Amino acid sequence: MPVSVTDTAARLSRDVPLAELSIDDALIAVSVLMTSIVTARRETPDVPSARGQATIRRLAKAQTALIDASGEVLRVHGDLRTLAREVAGYDLHECPKAAGRITSLRAVA
Secondary structure: OOOOHHHHHHHHHHHHHHHHHHHHHHHHHHHHHHHHHHHHHHHOOOOOHHHHHHHHHHHHHHHHHHHHHHHHHHHHHHHHHHHHHHHHOOOOOOOOOOOOOOOOHHHHO
């Protein structure tokens, strides 16, 4: 059974902002973890500072990967807006606001 363009557009208008928000949530969580790790390193004088450096570098790489993922999803969002104009004739000047309509994945699970 074929899915209508309207149904597909409705699903994407829900799923794209959710993906963007989820990546932002993950970036915030990793940033909070970074703060906790650096604070713990500073507040634990018995452990040499160099001991946690590899962990901090790994976490920084994870942050960078999330930032890269966020950029790619934003590009996908732009691609989908262009496609909606070309295929469905939608006049999309602005995408729907995500605030108030999106719940975190924790709330869904």
